[in-house]
Amino acid sequence: MKRKRNLVKGWAVKQTASRRRAVGVALVALVAAGALVACSSEDKTGASGDGGTYTIWDPYPQFDDSSNWVKLLNDCGSKAGVTVKRTAFDTSDLTSKTLLAAQQGNAPDVLIVDNPVISTLAEAGVLTTSDDIKLDTSAIDPNLLGAGQSGGKTFGIPIGANTLALYYNKTVLTAAGVDIASVKDWASLTAALAKVTAAGKKGITFSAIGTEEGSFQFLPWFWGSGANLTKLDSPEAVSALSLWTDWLKKGYAPNSVINNTQTTSWQEFATGQYAFAENGTWQLANAKKTGFEYGIIAVPGISGGTAAAPTGGEFVSVPVQKSTARYAVSQKLVACLTDTDNSLATTTTLSYIAPTAAVQAKQVAANPELKVWVDAVKAAKGRTGDNLGTKYPKISQPMWTAVQAALSGSASPQAALATAQTAAAAATK
Amino acid sequence: MTRHRHWLKTTLGLLLTAIMLFPVYWMINVSFTRPEHMRKSPPDWFPVDGTLDGYRTVLHDQLPYLGTSLFVGIGTVVLTVVVSAPAAYSLAKLNPRGGRALSFVLLVAQMIPGIIMAMGFYAIYLNLGLLNTVGGLIVADSTLAVPFAVLIFTTFMTGIPDEIMQAAKVDGAGPWRTFRSVVLPVSRNATITVSLFAFLWAWSDFVYASTLDSGGNQRPITLGIYHYIGNNNQEWNAIMATAVVASIPATILLVLAQRYVAAGVTSGAIKD
Amino acid sequence: MTAYLLAFFAYPLYRNLDLSLRDYTVRSFVQGGAPFTGWANYAKVLGDPAFGPALTHTVVFTVVSLTFQFVIGLALAVFFAKSFRLSATLRALFLVPWLLPLIVSASTWSWLLNSDSGVVNAALRMLGVDPVNWLTSPQWSLVSVIIANIWIGVPFNLVVLYSGLRSIPAQLYEAAQLDGANGWQQFWRVTFPLLRPVSAITLLLGLVYTLKVFDLIWIMTRGGPSDSSTTFATWSYRLSFGNLLPAFGPGAAVGNLLIVMALIAGLVYIRAQKRQYEP
Numbered sequence: 014m015k016r017k018r019n020l021v022k023g024w025a026v027k028q029t030a031s032r033r034r035a036v037g038v039a040l041v042a043l044v045a046a047g048a049l050v051a052c053s054s055e056d057k058t059g060a061s062g063d064g065g066t067y068t069i070w071d072p073y074p075q076f077d078d079s080s081n082w083v084k085l086l087n088d089c090g091s092k093a094g095v096t097v098k099r100t101a102f103d104t105s106d107l108t109s110k111t112l113l114a115a116q117q118g119n120a121p122d123v124l125i126v127d128n129p130v131i132s133t134l135a136e137a138g139v140l141t142t143s144d145d146i147k148l149d150t151s152a153i154d155p156n157l158l159g160a161g162q163s164g165g166k167t168f169g170i171p172i173g174a175n176t177l178a179l180y181y182n183k184t185v186l187t188a189a190g191v192d193i194a195s196v197k198d199w200a201s202l203t204a205a206l207a208k209v210t211a212a213g214k215k216g217i218t219f220s221a222i223g224t225e226e227g228s229f230q231f232l233p234w235f236w237g238s239g240a241n242l243t244k245l246d247s248p249e250a251v252s253a254l255s256l257w258t259d260w261l262k263k264g265y266a267p268n269s270v271i272n273n274t275q276t277t278s279w280q281e282f283a284t285g286q287y288a289f290a291e292n293g294t295w296q297l298a299n300a301k302k303t304g305f306e307y308g309i310i311a312v313p314g315i316s317g318g319t320a321a322a323p324t325g326g327e328f329v330s331v332p333v334q335k336s337t338a339r340y341a342v343s344q345k346l347v348a349c350l351t352d353t354d355n356s357l358a359t360t361t362t363l364s365y366i367a368p369t370a371a372v373q374a375k376q377v378a379a380n381p382e383l384k385v386w387v388d389a390v391k392a393a394k395g396r397t398g399d400n401l402g403t404k405y406p407k408i409s410q411p412m413w414t415a416v417q418a419a420l421s422g423s424a425s426p427q428a429a430l431a432t433a434q435t436a437a438a439a440a441t442k
Numbered sequence: 443m444t445r446h447r448h449w450l451k452t453t454l455g456l457l458l459t460a461i462m463l464f465p466v467y468w469m470i471n472v473s474f475t476r477p478e479h480m481r482k483s484p485p486d487w488f489p490v491d492g493t494l495d496g497y498r499t500v501l502h503d504q505l506p507y508l509g510t511s512l513f514v515g516i517g518t519v520v521l522t523v524v525v526s527a528p529a530a531y532s533l534a535k536l537n538p539r540g541g542r543a544l545s546f547v548l549l550v551a552q553m554i555p556g557i558i559m560a561m562g563f564y565a566i567y568l569n570l571g572l573l574n575t576v577g578g579l580i581v582a583d584s585t586l587a588v589p590f591a592v593l594i595f596t597t598f599m600t601g602i603p604d605e606i607m608q609a610a611k612v613d614g615a616g617p618w619r620t621f622r623s624v625v626l627p628v629s630r631n632a633t634i635t636v637s638l639f640a641f642l643w644a645w646s647d648f649v650y651a652s653t654l655d656s657g658g659n660q661r662p663i664t665l666g667i668y669h670y671i672g673n674n675n676q677e678w679n680a681i682m683a684t685a686v687v688a689s690i691p692a693t694i695l696l697v698l699a700q701r702y703v704a705a706g707v708t709s710g711a712i713k714d
Numbered sequence: 715m716t717a718y719l720l721a722f723f724a725y726p727l728y729r730n731l732d733l734s735l736r737d738y739t740v741r742s743f744v745q746g747g748a749p750f751t752g753w754a755n756y757a758k759v760l761g762d763p764a765f766g767p768a769l770t771h772t773v774v775f776t777v778v779s780l781t782f783q784f785v786i787g788l789a790l791a792v793f794f795a796k797s798f799r800l801s802a803t804l805r806a807l808f809l810v811p812w813l814l815p816l817i818v819s820a821s822t823w824s825w826l827l828n829s830d831s832g833v834v835n836a837a838l839r840m841l842g843v844d845p846v847n848w849l850t851s852p853q854w855s856l857v858s859v860i861i862a863n864i865w866i867g868v869p870f871n872l873v874v875l876y877s878g879l880r881s882i883p884a885q886l887y888e889a890a891q892l893d894g895a896n897g898w899q900q901f902w903r904v905t906f907p908l909l910r911p912v913s914a915i916t917l918l919l920g921l922v923y924t925l926k927v928f929d930l931i932w933i934m935t936r937g938g939p940s941d942s943s944t945t946f947a948t949w950s951y952r953l954s955f956g957n958l959l960p961a962f963g964p965g966a967a968v969g970n971l972l973i974v975m976a977l978i979a980g981l982v983y984i985r986a987q988k989r990q991y992e993p
Contacts, residue, residue: 068657074668075675077503100657103668109955110653113561115744117568133959137740175674223936225958268829271850271939276676280481281831295674303478325674403740406959414940421939423852429940451798458790459804465865466810468833469822481828484836546980551723552922553976554730555950555969562726585722590919594874597915601881631877638873642812648929664815678821685818692813693806700806 064095067342068121070111072104072327073363081362089349093342108133111332115139120332122343123350125172128160128395129225131328132402135168141331143167146344152369160395161328163402169330170351173365175294176322176393177233178385183306185214185288193308198317199237199256202289206265209288216265217289218281220273221257221420225406227413229323229396230275230291231257233312235412236394237320242401242408245415246427246434252315254426258419271420293325294386295364309385311392321394326365366390407440466689473497473682480678496679499670500687507666508688510576511645514662515692517580518644519637522587526636527629530595531621535607545596548589559585560653567654574658582650587640598632599625634699645692663688730973733966743962755967764941764949772945772975775860776924782864783920784913787871792901794872795879805876809869820933823862824849827934849935852942859931859943866930867923871916878912879905911987918983922976932956946972 069086076082083099090097100121102110108130114120120139134140143150143166150158150167154174161169186193189212191205206216220230234257235242240250260266270278275292282290283303291312300307311319329350331343349355351368357375360367366386367373373387397405411433418429472480473496474489533541563582564573572578602625610620626633648664655661667684670677734755742748759765794805811819826834827848835845848858882905890900928947931937937944937952944952946968954965 074671075677077669098657101668102656103652103671106652108958109557109960110656112740112744112960113564113653117565119568129958133740137744139744223938224956268847268850269831272824272828272935274676275674276678277481279675280477280678283478283480284482285478286483293674299477299675403959406957410957414938417938418940421847421850421852421942423940423942448798451793451796452800455793455798455801455804458793459807462808462865462868463810465819465822465826466814468826469814469818472822472825481831483831484839485831485833487833542984546984547723549918549922549980549983550973550977551727552919553926553973554723554726555926555928555947555972557951557955558730558733558966558969559722559726562729563722566725581722589723593915593919597911598877598881601911631880635873635877638809639870642809645813646815648815648817664817667815667817681818681821685814688815689810689813693810696809696813697803697806700802 064093064342066096066098067093067123067339067346069097069099069123069125069346070107070121071099071101071125072107072127073125074101074103076101076362081358085350085355085358089346089355092349093345095342095346097346111139112137115332118335120334122331122334122339123346124330124332125327126169126330128171128324128326128328129397129405131161131168131330132163132397133406134330134332135163135166136403139332140168141333141340143170146331146340146347148344148347152371154368154370154391156391156394156398157324157326157368159398160324161330163397169328170347171368172327172329172351173356173360173363174324174326174368174390174393175365176324176386176389177230177291177293177312178322178389179217179310179312180282180290180292180296180300181308181310182282182285182288183308184285185209188212189214189288191288193310196310196313198313199315202313203256203260203265206260206288207263210263210265215267215287217260217291218267218273218278218287219257219270219291220275220278221270221413221416222272222274223413223417225409225413226275227416228409229325231412231416232396233291233320233322236322237312237314239315242399242405242412244434245408245412245437246430249315250430251426254416254419254430257416258426261420271417294366294390297382297386298364311385311389319389319392321392322389323396324390324393326368404441408437411436411440469682470686473679473686475679477677477679493679496677496683497687499677499680500683503669504663504666504684504687507661507663508691510660511662511664511688512691513660514576514579514583515641515644517576518583518587519640521580521584522591522640523633523636525584526588526591527595527626527633528621530592530599531625533592534596534599535602535625536617545593548592552589556586556649557653560649563650564653572654574655576655576658576660579650579655579658579662580644582654583644583647584640586643586647586650587636590639591636594636595629595632598629602628638696638699641692641695645688730966730969733962734964734970736963738962740960743960748963751963755963756971759964759967759971764944767941768944768946768949771856771943772925772947772972774856775863775927775945776921778860779863779867779924780917780920783867783871783924784917786864786868787916788875788913790868790872791875791879792905794876805872808872811866812869816929817933819866820862820930823858823865823930824934827858850939852939855935855939855943859934862934863924863927863930867920870923871920874916874919875909875912878909878916881912882908914983914986918979921979925972925975946975 067090073082086097086099104127107126111120111124111126111134115137126134131140148170150170153170157171157174158167161167161171181193186209189209191208196202196205210216221227234253235250238249238253240247240253261268261270267281278290279292279296279299281287282292285303285305312322314320329347331340331347334340350359353372356367356369356372360372360376366383367376376383377387401408415429415433418424419426471489474492476493479486532538533545567573567578606624607620610624615623646664651662651665656665663684667681670680735750735752736748737751737754738748794801826832829835829845829847829850832848834848838845846854848854886904887900890904895903926947928951931943931945931948932951935943937948950965950968950972953961953968
């Protein structure tokens with residue numbers, strides 16, 4: 014009996030008290046510190062208004078409460094006599110978050126979301142139409158508005174637009190003896206890449222990642238070949254994919270493009286080793302920081318001219334609410350966010366092109382460099398346009414899969430696109 | 443053991459740790475790199491000509507998030523241990539009805555994709571008004587660790603000799619007192635293991651934080667990282683710098699906890 | 715405890731089942747009223763050409779990761795069990811990978827393994843070996859994500875097995891030593907048998923966690939190129955969330971197939987446990 018009790022005592026842990034206390038104190042201090050910091054970070058955005066609180070969701074987590082963007086949101090709120098509660102989400106998260114919130118009847122009052130998502134949300138019945146909330150969309154460029162339209166109705170207003178073009182490194186091109194004026198079509202571009210590679214530099218970088226980003230980057234070449242999204246395995250489409258595949262095979266483009274996001278691809282260009290990079294309007298600010306001279310040309314079509322690039326950028330929309338009385342204020346908020354002066358400020362902050370001719374003129378007046386981008390945006394085309402709507406995602410996924418298959422060498426461009434067409438046809442039936 | 447072998451082991455240990463932590467070193471390296479050098483080929487092995495921009499941004503933006511993360515982490519540890527230790531004790535020693543089924547359910551529960559769990563929580567929290575609260579996040583994070591904790595605790599508690607429980611019983615202790623004064627102290631190793639993982643999971647959780655707390659005023663550091671992931675662009679040196687800054691206090695906590703355990707275990711060796 | 719379980723696990727589990735048995739469109743997801751379609755989603759998933767490769771990848775990914783994680787973790791646990799200078803600190807440092815948000819550690823790995831600017835290829839070039847397209851070739855992408863996953867899983871195995879080792883009474887080793895057993899014999903005769911329950915639970919949990927891994931693969935390769943690193947977990951995610959137009963039904967169905975795989979493993983574990991108690 015006695016022996017057993019000793020056993021119990023022996024098992025029980027004898028801990029030197031001081032050490033235990035020290036760690037305990039440290040833990041308590043940490044918790045307290047955490048609580049303090051947590052409390053002191055209390056958010057105090059938003060001028061108070063009497064009209065209640067209106068929620069705005071946007072995909073710009075890079076802007077914090079001191080940014081011009083959030084100031085603009087708050088100003089628009091005070092003008093409408095309400096408090097604005099703003100939440101920023103990662104753009105890839107925003108769609109599912111919105112669907113989930115809408116399912117639970119908790120959608121935000123104003124939603125700013127990537128343009129190809131609009132048709133999905135509209136299909137889900139999450140968004141009001143511009144008729145419902147009486148928004149004026151007459152000044153907006155029709156090619157930009159297209160992404161927000163489906164079945165003859167408009168579900169939002171572009172807050173700004175961007176698109177893709179080719180950045181080039183003047184130093185690299187000069188050293189290789191390439192005159193940028195000679196680059197007019199695919200053949201002359203490929204010839205330029207060959208010269209640059211022969212001179213010991215690298216040709217071109219882009220993003221062919223297996224997500225929507227990859228489709229976004231492939232589309233200028235796809236459309237530039239004359240291909241149409243309704244037929245992924247047309248000879249034109251095969252020529253576009255063969256162009257990319259050959260670049261990889263000949264070493265004109267690095268193998269890493271298969272996994273590159275647009276940021277990674279930009280970082281490659283920023284090393285100063287590459288002659289060309291396919292990238293967007295939003296890199297303009299970063300281009301100035303690279304320390305080498307750069308220029309921008311539109312993506313060329315297969316035999317000259319400018320290829321249509323897809324439009325990017327976000328739309329402001331008003332999700333459906335249980336209480337329709339809220340729309341009046343939401344409408345004011347949207348109108349405020351998209352009026353001429355604010356549009357200029359917003360597009361400058363985001364490094365985007367404005368959706369109206371009036372503001373575009375102001376942008377070019379302030380910064381002549383933007384001219385090439387304004388032209389590119391005018392020539393650009395909505396991905397969900399051509400009346401594709403929610404069919405677009407079902408075509409886009411097989412397309413980026415085909416691009417990956419061809420570039421990684423697991424299928425020929427022809428075979429990859431044939432598989433893609435079968436998959437897309439089955440999905441959109 | 444000779445002194446010589448001691449040093450050999452320390453050297454080998456350092457080497458193994460270095461291999462293990464090489465990716466972490468690389469993260470630190472990137473956090474100092476200028477954007478234009480990030481994709482240099484071949485890459486720089488050391489951040490020569492580096493920049494502190496990443497850190498400047500992070501220290502400016504991220505400190506409040508760090509506090510929240512610590513708070514959530516420690517809260518999760520406490521809740522997890524409080525919920526799972528008694529449950530595991532009863533599973534291991536009191537043989538309740540359906541105990542086997544329960545451990546089975548726990549196992550399956552861990553397979554539910556996090557995002558589906560998060561969607562379920564979202565609906566529940568919205569009705570309870572717990573959305574965007576730190577407390578709600580702690581409860582959600584504890585569900586990551588509780589099934590694991592119960593299974594680990596059960597495994598360890600099953601190994602406690604029945605005699606010492608018997609002894610406590612003879613001394614007139616009820617199941618609760620036995621649990622408190624015999625089982626818990628003996629399960630130190632398990633408790634520490636469970637606490638460690640509860641903390642780590644809560645610390646690095648992203649799915650719950652983003653679904654349940656992204657509109658809150660007190661957000662954890664995993665969401666803070668999203669400051670630098672814009673819709674078109676990512677600032678990698680700031681992202682990596684955030685991860686570095688975020689792991690420093692947690693690393694110190696881990697090292698402290700480990701020493702604490704080491705000390706506790708040696709003094710708690712079995713004596714007969 | 716049961717209440718906690720019911721409140722927090724039963725509902726999501728029910729949701730996942732419900733999602734997989736109905737024909738959800740984005741519209742019916744939000745507005746309700748999705749028609750009940752029974753096993754249609756499962757039939758669709760099973761008939762998908764991606765099913766076979768995804769199953770193979772899942773099995774390979776899980777078995778290879780698990781084996782290496784466990785062996786390395788056990789070796790390290792035995793190594794660290796004898797205390798030496800700095801042993802506690804170094805052991806704690808092994809956990810640092812777990813402190814990093816997965817988006818950071820996974821991105822770091824894709825950085826290391828990048829075909830053109832990755833440090834691994836730079837090292838290979840220095841050694842005169844041809845660089846490998848780790849993440850961008852169908853032959854290597856699965857290998858790459860497995861390597862990264864082993865790296866992430868080792869600390870877990872180390873910690874759990876280490877605390878298992880510490881629970882083995884020291885006298886048993888003393889006794890074995892008296893009987894003249896060398897280190898190797900001690901390991902096989904004492905450590906290994908006594909560590910069996912802890913090993914079993916470590917392997918089981920490891921299995922469950924490995925089956926579930928998706929963010930690592932998603933960030934490193936998006937399951938590509940051309941599905942060469944797609945597992946059930948990434949496939950499920952891609953169906954439900956990786957597309958502009960979510961397909962919740964099939965996504966949930968794939969998720970449930972994973973749950974079934976874990977169930978089978980759980981049954982095997984419970985049977986093995988029973989056999990242990992009833993010799």
